[in-house]
Amino acid sequence: MGRMRNGIVIDMRLINHMHLDKERQEVTAGGGVITDDFARYLQSHGMEVTVGSCPTTGLLGVAFGAGLGRLQGKYGFLNDNMISCKLALADGSVVTVSKDTNPDLFWAVRGAGHNFGIALEATFRVYPQENGGIHHTWDFEYGLDQCEQVLEAVNRVHDIMPPELAIFVLWRRESPGGFKHLILVNLVFAGRESAAAPWVAAFEELRPVRGSGRVAATWAELPWETYGGQNKLLSKPEVWRLAPNKMMGAVSVRELHVPTVKAFFESVRDMNERFAGRGWFGAMFECLPHHRTREFPDDATAFPWRNGANHFLMLTATPVSMEDREPFEAHLDKWKKAFTEVSGTRIGPRTILYLLARILYNIHLHPLRSYPGPALWAATRLPWHHASLRGDLAWTLLSLHQRHGPVVRVAPDELSYAGGGGAWRAIYGARGPGEYAKCLDGRGIAGPGMRAGGAAGIVTAPRARHARLRRAVLPAFSDRALREQEGCLQLYVGKLVGRLRTACDGGAQDLCRWYGLMAFDVVSDLAFGQPAGCLDNAGQPWLQVIGARAKSIVWFQFAMHYGLDRWMGLIAPKSSIEARKKHLELTSAKVRRRLEQKEDINRKDFMSYILDNEAETLSNKELVLMASSFIVAGSGTSSSALTATTFFLGRNPDKYRLLAEEVRSAFVSEAEITIESTSRLSYLKAVIDEGKGDVIEGRWVPGGTAVGVHQLSAGRMESNFRHAKSFIPERCMAYAEMRLMLAKLFWNFDFELADNSNKWLDEQKTYLVWEKTPLMVNLRPRD
Known part of the structure; x- marks a missing residue:
């Protein structure tokens, strides 16, 4: 124990015990444990969790601040993984805080400050290491004249980067190659090396003046192997004795504001030259993934910037003598204020001028x-x-x-x-x-904030990831696979015809709704081998959920563009947000049941082809997102095209008669109507192409x-x-589901639009996809 002005300094190093309960995947660490010891202990047991980038800081101090780090995209902040903490309070009592015991204090110690008590120990949730504990890292150094290109690349990559990637941007006064005033970009990838290729290429293309090449390092060694080994130097006691008066400032921003960061780096260069021999100025920007962190509610902990800021900026000024304190502090104050002005969380005069410009x-x-x-x-x-x-x-x-x-x-x-x-x-x-x-x-359709759990589905995945997902699912859409699914299509098209025969005596029918029920039954069975039962139970809630979910996407586009994703719950309709969440829950449950029944499926479905594709295996999260794409695309596109085609045929009696004649003259009985036979109906194909606007x-x-x-x-x-504006199928002279449905519709019925549906198309709204209103049609059975 030592003394300081108006207080005492307690040496916590003796409270450095650690214990891992591997079965529960929990580790307990004493208040004196530093992050380097913590990482090495967990690594020796094949486990990991988020810790900060500095290996010499106290673990619990990091956790009380939030615990940002390279792995937060996969596991959340360190304090998101805190299970409990033992505190010595100011009155001398010792209490344990957790979600069940002293929950308010447990909430506060995780992000609201460091003044609630002395942390004696804490227990954290930990995770099995992936890829054998190996992480891949690259250092790229650029001249100050490349600043704008580098910062734009960082912003561009950060918007779409996967949870395994973390980016660090540092100021470097001089490199071993003799280059001065450099911007160092460090990439760390906690996944397979091959998956990092597009992100590495984005920075190699900028022609760095110096690069480290790939370095493979264990999780515990990462802090020592990155940034050109600067941590090895800065952690030495003799280096600290040379400059004990380290000053730091910190700002959280939504993105790197290129003009401000460039001006800051130029100022750092100028200050280093002005005060050469009297101190140092530097910076480290942590551009970290936020996928997992944003799965936690805003108020899960007291940390205030969970959804507000994407980058954590650390500015440093280190005078050799405190006689120079004033200009060093002024430098930090100036740039903290400048970054705050463009942080995306505050609107000031500079921001207004920037927007006008x-x-x-x-x-x-x-x-x-x-x-x-x-x-x-x-x-x-x-x-x-x-x-x-x-x-x-x-x-x-x-x-x-x-x-x-x-x-x-x-x-x-x-x-x-x-x-x-x-x-x-x-x-x-x-x-x-x-x-x-x-x-x-x-x-586009959805940026990173729209992705489920930080993962991208096949529609929103970057090119390299999209190619992998496409290879995984491609066998499900081969000609052979389509032929194997004909029985499923025939079943539900036939069932819809039967339902329409029963219902048409009751007046005009909403074919938009009927097509939607049939399409959802088809895609559910094709994708999972599990019927949805929509044609048997028209009140199936999932259809309404999908429609409302589409509206959430346009709200996400708006919120993401203006940095308002933190307030989505306030600005977007609650029903849309809840629909998106419900859709993912229903999809996840469907996938889980399908995986549990893997050996009990009697015929091939889409999942069969994906699960049997040993060359491209998908994680559970990727399977859920792939299934979500199947459901939305498979049910929405075909039902929309069928509805629109029916509308145009009803509005164009001459085209209606041509198609009816082609279908009814091509077959002797309904049993002859198959995927293969309808593919030979040229006018039917033209009608479908024209109806869907191809x-x-x-x-x-x-x-x-x-x-x-x-x-x-x-x-x-x-x-x-x-x-x-006319409906002319002749100018378009395989869509198996639509061919079967339309052929059987014309074989079994005559129809005409109800009077209130003559302007159906003009009433449609679009929220990424068409929000279809009822299409009322009068049906008459032919027999």
């Missing part, structure tokens, strides 16, 4: 300034989000294309195309080096621009199709 830049100086479109849409993405949240985006974009032509600037960094096949082939048809990357930063589409487009073909506009542009 950005709007003027977007309109008058941006590389896309010459593209046609409304000035307001070019200035800010707000009009795009406004139309999307109202459900009017599809019709609004159609209006913009009709007014401005086949290429329209619909946001500061986005172009919408409605031209011919050239745009379609260029954007979606290229493969290999020329392929366009998917836009996963909030402009359309396809120089100038150089700058990098970073989001591009896409707007199918509704492309299908309705007179420059693409003569009589574009």
Whole structure:
């Protein structure tokens, strides 16, 4: 024990006991344990959990702050994994705090400060090490002239990076190669080396002046092997004695604001040169994954920035003598304030000026300034989000294309195309080096905050991960697999025909609803070998959940773009948020039951092909997300196409008669209507293509621009199709489910639209997908 001004210093090093209960996966550590000892102890037992990047700090002090670290994307913060803590309070009593004992104090010690008591020991949840405990790390060093490229790459990668990746950005005064004033980027990947390739490539492409190459290190050795070995130097007592007056400042920000960070690094260079021999200035930015951390509720612990900040900035100023204290402190104060202004959590005068400047830049100086479109849409993405949240985006974009032509600037960094096949082939048809990357930063279907548990499904996965997921599922969509599933399709199409025969005597039927019930039954059986029973029980709640879930996606797009994801619960309709959560719960339960019944499935379903594909194995989380894609895409797309095709046929009696004649003359009996036989009906195929709007589409487009073909506009542009608003299947002259359904519908029924459905298409809203209203149809059995 020692003394300090107005207090005492307690040497905690003797309280350094550790005990692992491997069966319960829990470790208890004394208050004097440092993170290096903790990591080495767990590693020796094949376990791990999140700890900070500095190996010489006290473990419990780290946990009380939050416990940020490289592995938080997989396990959450260290204090998320705290089970209990034993505290000595100011009155001399010793208490244990946990979720069941002194829960309020347990909540407070995890993030609200360090003044609640002396931590004697704590128990944490720990996890079995993956990949044999090996982590892969790369150091890249760049000159200050490369600052903007590097920071933009960090922001771009951080938006979409997987939970296994962590990025650190450090200032380096000089490297062994003689280079001075460097930006060091360190990547750490806690997974298979091959899966890290796209993230490593993103920084190799920037041409670093120096690189370490890949270094494989155990979890405990990571702090010593990264940053060019700086921790080895800085942890030596003799180095600390040279500069004992270390000052630090910390700021949490949503993203690295490039102009501010660049100005800061230039200031660090200038201060190091000005005070050479009298001190040092530096920085370390931790750009950490947040997938697992955001699965915990905001109020799970007292840590206030769980959903608010993505990057933790540590600024350092170290005077040799305290005579220089004033300029060193002024440097820290200046830049803490500057980073706070652009942190994304505060709006100040600088932020307002920046926003105004950005709007003027977007309109008058941006590389896309010459593209046609409304000035307001070019200035800010707000009009795009406004139309999307109202459900009017599809019709609004159609209006913009009709007014401005086949290429329209619909946001500061986005172009919408409605031209011919050239745009379609260029954007979606290229493969290999020329392929366009998917836009996963909030402009696309869903960025990282939308992903379940931090994992990306096949639709939102980056290119390398998408390829792996695609290989895993590809066997389920082969010709052979399709033929094996015909019995399932025939079963539910036949059941729907039977239900319609019974129901049509009761008046006009909502075919939109009936198609949805049938499609959900089909996809449930095809994907899991388990019937959903929708045609037997039309009140099945999952269908309503899927519809409401789609609305949550557009709210997530809006929230992510403006850094409001922390407040999603306040700004988005509660029903949408709950629907997304319920959908994932139902999907997870379905997958769990399917895995439990692995040996009891009598025929092949989609999961059979995935589980039997030994070359590409998926985790449970990836299986759930894959199943979610099956359910949403399989039930929504076919039912939408069938509904739209039925509407257009009802509105176009001449086309109705042509299709009826083709179907009824092709077969002698209903038993002849199969997947193979309907594939020979050319007009049926043309009707399906026309009904679903299957359309396809120089100038150089700058990098970073989001591009896409707007199918509704492309299908309705007179420059693409003569009589574009008319239903003309002849111009499109395999969709097994739709072919079977339409063929059997025309074989069994005559139909016409009810009067209240003649304007059905004009009433549709879109929330990423069409929100279909009832399509009322009068059916008459042919026999």
